Amino acid sequence: MVTAYDALMARIVAEHVDAILVGDSVAMAVHGLESTVQATVEMMVLHTAAVRRGAPGPVIVADMPFGSCRQGPYVAAKAAEALMRAGATAVKVEGVRGHEDVIEHLVVGGIPVMGHLGLTPQSVNQIGGYRVQARTQTEGEKLKADARRLEELGAFALVLECVPEALAREVTEERQIPTIGIGAGAGTAGQVLVLTDLLGLDGRFRPRFARRYLEGEALVSEAVGRYAADVRGAAFPAKQETLA
Ligand code: KIV
Numbered sequence: 001m002v003t004a005y006d007a008l009m010a011r012i013v014a015e016h017v018d019a020i021l022v023g024d025s026v027a028m029a030v031h032g033l034e035s036t037v038q039a040t041v042e043m044m045v046l047h048t049a050a051v052r053r054g055a056p057g058p059v060i061v062a063d064m065p066f067g068s069c070r071q072g073p074y075v076a077a078k079a080a081e082a083l084m085r086a087g088a089t090a091v092k093v094e095g096v097r098g099h100e101d102v103i104e105h106l107v108v109g110g111i112p113v114m115g116h117l118g119l120t121p122q123s124v125n126q127i128g129g130y131r132v133q134a135r136t137q138t139e140g141e142k143l144k145a146d147a148r149r150l151e152e153l154g155a156f157a158l159v160l161e162c163v164p165e166a167l168a169r170e171v172t173e174e175r176q177i178p179t180i181g182i183g184a185g186a187g188t189a190g191q192v193l194v195l196t197d198l199l200g201l202d203g204r205f206r207p208r209f210a211r212r213y214l215e216g217e218a219l220v221s222e223a224v225g226r227y228a229a230d231v232r233g234a235a236f237p238a239k240q241e242t243l244a
Contacts, residue, residue: 001192007054014055024063039065052087062088073105094120107154115150119162183209
């Protein structure tokens with residue numbers, strides 16, 4: 001699984017992955033916002049629709065943005081409905097405590113729900129930063145209980161973000177639903193990466209758990225630099241690029 005936020009990238013990644021995540025990371029990766037807390041339902045709907053236009057085939061999971069699961073089942077169902085109408089196959093919900101009723105309501109209403117435990121970026125202001133979660137035995141037991149609860153509520157899969165590898169492996173072995181890891185080691189059933197990290201599009205940002213498969217920022221900068229130099233040096237457009 002990989003994230004995508006627009007039609008063009010969705011078309012490209014759809015050739016290779018089993019599922020696309022329209023993550024609320026779009027707020028940071030595309031909109032330049034400070035955290036995913038700034039993502040809105042409107043933003044998620046817009047990007048989900050674009051991704052579906054680019055990739056008509058695959059499973060598309062759209063993030064339920066900050067706050068959308070905290071105002072009760074009715075508000076959450078409205079948001080989820082908008083995401084599904086925009087082309088999502090499923091929605092992803094961060095955490096479980098305090099909004100079990102919402103998750104159950106969505107599942108019973110026919111909306112597939114993917115869970116998300118460990119580092120839940122929408123809670124960054126409470127957690128105090130982007131760091132590994134559930135390091136202690138007590139926190140690990142709490143996470144395992146949350147994973148069990150999500151499965152009971154009908155979640156069809158579970159993202160585990162930035163948790164110790166041993167814990168992710170344990171959850172994967174204990175649960176019947178597939179786990180998808182990010183910064184959770186190799187023991188999960190699948191992996192997800194943020195596309196801009198995978199492509200190295202932000203040269204300043206290199207999470208330790210991500211692998212860059214492209215030096216995207218350097219390549220884009222070099223290409224645009226060559227174009228600008230060609231225009232300034234009157235080397236572009238040339239005869240073959242001149243229409244008549
Ligand atoms: O928003 C996102 O991209 C995510 C992934 C980090 C799992 O939730």
